Amino acid sequence: MVAPMQPKRILLSRPLVERDDGQPIQQPEDPLLTSLQHSADVMNFPMQSLLLYSAPLPAQRKFITDIHCYDNIIVTSKAAARQLVDYLDQYWPQVPVGLPLMALGSGTAEALRTLSQRILLPQAGHSSEHLLALAALQNVMHRRILLVKGQGGRTTLAETLVARGAKVDTLLCYERRSLEHSANELEQLTRFAPTHVVALSLETLQALLQLKQLKLTQALFLVPSERVAEPLRDAHVKYKVTDDLRPANMIKLLGLEPAAGT
DSSP, X not given: OOOOOOOOXXXXXXXXXXXXTOOOOOOOOOHHHHHHHTTSEEEEOOXXXXXXXXXXXXXXXXXXXXXXXXXXXXXXXXXXHHHHHHHHHHHOSSOOTTOOEEESSHHXXXXXXXXXXXXXXXXXXXXXXXXXXXXXXXXXXXXXXEEEEOSSSOOHHHHHHHHTTOEXXXXXXXXXXXXXXXXXXXXXXXXXXXXXXXXXXXXHHHHHHTOTTSOGGGOEEEESOHHHHHHHHHTTOOEEEOSOOOHHHHHHHTTOOOOTTO
């Protein structure tokens, strides 16, 4: 007799989004979370919040007013893309045509479509290394490049571009903050007992691994790169790596049935 399949319980950790001026904000739509909810039991357990800067930092306003002067504008996340669109709306009555936009990931590129339909991004992969491998970033001597990102995070992009001879400015749009969880929230996590955990950044994964309520030996982790997976290897935890974070691929990787019409 064939044993029934164990239902999949998938834990995501997508950040909460807040504004530094206290204005209410609608949490941005998350296509991955929405797609998984149609196909499995899903719990979102944020480990971080993103505090969006409602306006550019005073020392960085010139990066927006002079944005038409850059040879490349690299946007590293969906949150950074949404903030860039907002800043340009604040400072430019009409957005300059033909901004040389580059994006890390298809989701970031989609968030920039109101600025341009022509956005350069890697055809496969979404890491800094994939972006740096593009032909457009090989010969950058004396080029002016703007990085649009959050506080902290990896420094690979800036360091490599400077080493290649570029003049790099960084526009910081938000900061990450750790979240504290109540006893009730942690109890809910214990009861949920995920069979799969999706961790899309090293910071998120490291925070999740600190939770005693997460039974590491009972879950399969999905991560975007071997770099992010390093703590899992050290802890001898099962994991899979995928460089395609589109909802359809994640559903396939998890062995789920896509919702009708998707």
